[in-house]
Amino acid sequence: MKVTLAIAGRELKSRLNTSVGGVVLALFLFLAGFFWFLSLNNYVAQSQSLVMNPYAASMLTLGDYLILPWFSNCMFFVLLVAPALSMGSFTQEYQQHTLTLLLTSPVSTGQIVLGKYLGLMGFASLMLLGTLHVPATLYYVADPDFGYFFGGYLAMFALMSASLSLGLFVSASTQSQMVAFLATLVAGLSLYVLSWLNPDPAGWISQLALATHIEDLLSGALRLSDMAYFLGFTLVMLFGCQQKLEGLRWS
Amino acid sequence: MVDWGDSGVIQVEQLTKTYGTTTAIRDVSFQIGRGEIVGFLGPNGAGKSTTMRILAGAIGATSGEATIGGLDVVGKAREVKAMVGYLPEFPPLYADMTVRSYLTYAGQLKGAERPAQAADRILSRVGLSQVAHRLIDHLSLGFRQRVGIAQALVHSPKVLILDEPSRGLDPAQRVEIRALVKELAAGDVTVILSTHVLSEVEAICDRVLIIHEGQIVTKGRLDDLAGTQVSLTVAHPSDDLVNRLHKVEGVVAVQDREDGRYIISARSDIRPEVARAAIDAGLLELSGGMNLEAVYLEATAGT
Numbered sequence: 395m396k397v398t399l400a401i402a403g404r405e406l407k408s409r410l411n412t413s414v415g416g417v418v419l420a421l422f423l424f425l426a427g428f429f430w431f432l433s434l435n436n437y438v439a440q441s442q443s444l445v446m447n448p449y450a451a452s453m454l455t456l457g458d459y460l461i462l463p464w465f466s467n468c469m470f471f472v473l474l475v476a477p478a479l480s481m482g483s484f485t486q487e488y489q490q491h492t493l494t495l496l497l498t499s500p501v502s503t504g505q506i507v508l509g510k511y512l513g514l515m516g517f518a519s520l521m522l523l524g525t526l527h528v529p530a531t532l533y534y535v536a537d538p539d540f541g542y543f544f545g546g547y548l549a550m551f552a553l554m555s556a557s558l559s560l561g562l563f564v565s566a567s568t569q570s571q572m573v574a575f576l577a578t579l580v581a582g583l584s585l586y587v588l589s590w591l592n593p594d595p596a597g598w599i600s601q602l603a604l605a606t607h608i609e610d611l612l613s614g615a616l617r618l619s620d621m622a623y624f625l626g627f628t629l630v631m632l633f634g635c636q637q638k639l640e641g642l643r644w645s
Numbered sequence: 646m647v648d649w650g651d652s653g654v655i656q657v658e659q660l661t662k663t664y665g666t667t668t669a670i671r672d673v674s675f676q677i678g679r680g681e682i683v684g685f686l687g688p689n690g691a692g693k694s695t696t697m698r699i700l701a702g703a704i705g706a707t708s709g710e711a712t713i714g715g716l717d718v719v720g721k722a723r724e725v726k727a728m729v730g731y732l733p734e735f736p737p738l739y740a741d742m743t744v745r746s747y748l749t750y751a752g753q754l755k756g757a758e759r760p761a762q763a764a765d766r767i768l769s770r771v772g773l774s775q776v777a778h779r780l781i782d783h784l785s786l787g788f789r790q791r792v793g794i795a796q797a798l799v800h801s802p803k804v805l806i807l808d809e810p811s812r813g814l815d816p817a818q819r820v821e822i823r824a825l826v827k828e829l830a831a832g833d834v835t836v837i838l839s840t841h842v843l844s845e846v847e848a849i850c851d852r853v854l855i856i857h858e859g860q861i862v863t864k865g866r867l868d869d870l871a872g873t874q875v876s877l878t879v880a881h882p883s884d885d886l887v888n889r890l891h892k893v894e895g896v897v898a899v900q901d902r903e904d905g906r907y908i909i910s911a912r913s914d915i916r917p918e919v920a921r922a923a924i925d926a927g928l929l930e931l932s933g934g935m936n937l938e939a940v941y942l943e944a945t946a947g948t
Contacts, residue, residue: 400753404739411741495737495796498701499754500726644705645664 397501398509405513409479415517418478423524425471426464430528433464456532457542464528465546465612469605472553473586477578479517480561481571483510484635488569493642503639507632510562518554522547541614549611552624556604557582559631566638653712654679654804654835655700660709662695669695670859672709677837677852682830684846684867685839687856688945693839694734696856697806700837701731713804727756730802732810736793740782744773744792747781748799755800763799771795772821786813794822798829805829807838811845823849843937853937855944863944867937875909875919880927882907889922897943905929912940 409415437460444450487493529543561578588603600606607620653676660673670692677683687693698704702722711718713725752760768774790813811819855863882905890899900908
């Protein structure tokens with residue numbers, strides 16, 4: 395485990411030390427902050443328009459009309475920044491010939507992939523921590539339902555996990571960072587909106603879509619099937635990535 | 646169990662590696678004993694790096710077997726990698742790390758007991774202390790190569806595989822690295838190194854392996870293999886003398902340079918035999934010495 399954590403630490407530090415990591419962090423926090431500002435403005439405007447209608451105003455909950463829309467927007471930011479975070483994970487190792495160092499060390503390919511995944515998730519966690527000012531300020535001025543934030547952050551974390559593992563797999567499959575970024579972005583967005591092809595939520599296409607399970611989490615329903623989906627998705631991608639590395643050894 | 650017996654710390658049997666329809670190495674076999682320094686020679690693309698990559702565990706062989714310390718490099722990959730230090734053809738360096746943090750990381754990966762202390766130790770041993778806090782991206786080619794050598798040594802390996810260790814080094818740095826390799830071998834570290842600098846092989850290697858078009862074409866102790874190029878001058882040149890010179894065992898070629906001067910190429914030191922053969926022809930001058938180049942060129946003829 396020590397060596398896995400060493401690889402994770404190297405991956406995390408390389409994101410913190412390089413401009414890509416800084417730009418990704420800044421972009422995500424700016425977009426999340428900006429859309430929080432817009433959501434808040436929208437909510438205040440709606441509240442003011444319903445000031446003469448107490449019944450309708452009571453229906454305008456913080457959870458459904460402020461927190462959920464913000465988290466829904468954030469999901470797209472996650473899909474946008476995750477490819478930028480993961481694109482260099484293996485492509486840079488190929489370009490700098492540093493994969494040889496990993497492959498000739500007493501470390502399994504599974505440990506290499508897991509270490510990189512944990513490093514990226516560490517960076518993703520820092521990004522999510524950077525948005526905690528949103529619940530903090532809302533709790534300071536109001537009393538929102540905790541479940542919305544819990545579900546929202548769980549959904550963001552789950553989507554980060556799925557997107558970054560997908561990005562790691564793509565990064566291991568190409569030598570070009572640009573190709574890795576674009577392929578991960580397109581694949582991530584496509585998988586997210588897959589349910590648009592078939593509106594039946596019980597259909598297998600909908601069940602494959604990321605959005606279906608994200609919406610479940612955002613609604614506050616903590617289902618085993620949703621957790622199994624994200625865990626399974628991540629494991630399949632990491633396994634694929636590990637197989638890619640093994641394939642390099644034997645090609 | 647690791648076997649550090651004198652016979653074959655590195656044992657390679659019938660190793661073959663193919664990439665699609667291209668055969669990189671074919672039926673390569675050799676043994677290297679404990680504390681030996683073996684020079685691995687051959688033209689570009691001959692299969693040196695492929696063989697070394699297989700030994701280091703970076704790639705797998707298509708067929709054949711390789712063991713280090715009695716352990717199979719594939720079946721016991723983790724144990725083998727822990728005792729092998731490997732400098733690839735292109736040093737695996739992270740440009741965004743400082744030299745010290747990189748070597749500490751390499752130590753962690755390779756299972757060094759105290760990675761930070763191991764990094765400090767190797768920094769001074771390879772002459773990198775003055776650049777320890779500099780980013781690798783800002784280093785010269787020579788320093789980068791030394792960092793590459795340092796990462797191969799950070800976990801105190803028992804076997805060292807160096808693919809062109811002197812690449813990018815200036816003459817003084819080459820001498821330093823040669824001294825370091827000799828010192829390591831004196832401490833029972835087994836070394837296999839590839840190089841295009843034949844004088845380097847003559848300076849530090851005990852044995853030589855020459856690979857050509859994926860196959861080992863010559864191997865043996867340097868003293869036995871290194872050829873001789875002798876310059877002979879006689880007072881009475883004749884065809885009979887040339888015939889006698891050709892009959893001397895080990896002679897590869899005799900060139901008649903006119904006016905009684907001959908250049909004789911041989912696989913071993915044949916000066917005493919040449920002197921005896923030339924005495925009747927009025928020997929005036931005999932000079933020359935060992936010449937690995939002649940052996941190398943003969944072994945790899947046709948490239």
